[in-house]
Each structure stands twice: as C-alpha cells, then as structure tokens.
Amino acid sequence: MIRKILLSFALTCFMGASFAYAEDCGTLISKYKAPDPSKKTMAQLKRWVSRKLENNADASMLETCLIAQAADNPNKDQVAGK
Secondary structure, three states, X not given: OHHHHHHHHHHHHHXXXXXXXXXXXXXXXXXXXXXXXXXXXXXXXXXXHHHHOOXXXXXXXXXXXXXXXXXXXXXXXXXXXX
C-alpha cells in the first residue's frame, strides 16, 4: 500500500515537473524571440544563445530547450513524411 502511494506521488511530481519545463521553454522562447529550432542546427542555436543572452540561468535553460528541438538533433523524434 505504501509503495503504491509513493509511486503515484513520484509519478505526479515527475509529470508536474515536465509540464513546468515545457511551460518555461515556451515562455523563454517567446521572451527572447528565439529562432525556430526545427530550422536551425544545434551549433547555430548554441551560437545564437551565446550572442543574444546575458542571463546565464535563462541562457542554459533556453539552450537546452532549443537543442532538444533542433533540426539535426539525433535524439529528436522523427515523424514519417517530414
């Protein structure tokens, strides 16, 4: 019984954290008017972040968000026909 409660609590926290991460990414992308990551390479996105952002906390978070969606990211989900 305790295991089920702890497991459900852990899953709830994980889902909440991933939603917050997605919310932060969208906010940062619009705040800094970041380029469309699906049309840029990871190197281009890293250069853009290093040139445009001075806030280190925002820079690292935004860079992570953009690279996750980069056109040449090998870990990105691929959709047939795209």
